[in-house]
Amino acid sequence: MRVDQQLTLASKQLGQSAEMAQCLVSLRLARHVRQGEAAVRAGLSRATAQRIEKGDPGVAIGALLRYLDAIAPGMTLLQLLSGTDPAIIALQRRSRPQRIRDLNTAEMKALDF
DSSP states (O other), rough: OOOHHHHHHHHHHHHHHHHHHHHHHHHHHHHOOOOHHHHHHOOOOOHHHHHHHOOOOOOOEEEEEEEEHHSSTTHHHHHHHHHHOOOHHHHHHHHOOOOSSOOHHHHHHHHOO
16 A cells, blocks of 8 residues: 655755755756656656656655756765855856946935834
8 A cells, every 4th residue: 555755744854855856856956957868867766756856755765866966076065065066156146146337425325214
């Protein structure tokens, strides 16, 4: 009988699973790797890759580690969760909103409280 892992885990654990999935998605996008390509490299089906990226806690840890290695060879799970990968940092910088112009003196005074 198959057990739904989402029903057996606490909400904190489900949140951790979702956080890990988001880190993997960010890493994959930062490294410009397609989901299907990463799945093939890891020896997984695309459906399993989708489950990993959705944060499904029922995916085996071995499959998750193979998927991580397919995206970033040699990277550990701890390194992924720390967010210190240069590609992820560059992606975060690119996604931040940029100021188009500097504030003039009147605008600076209006913001000074």
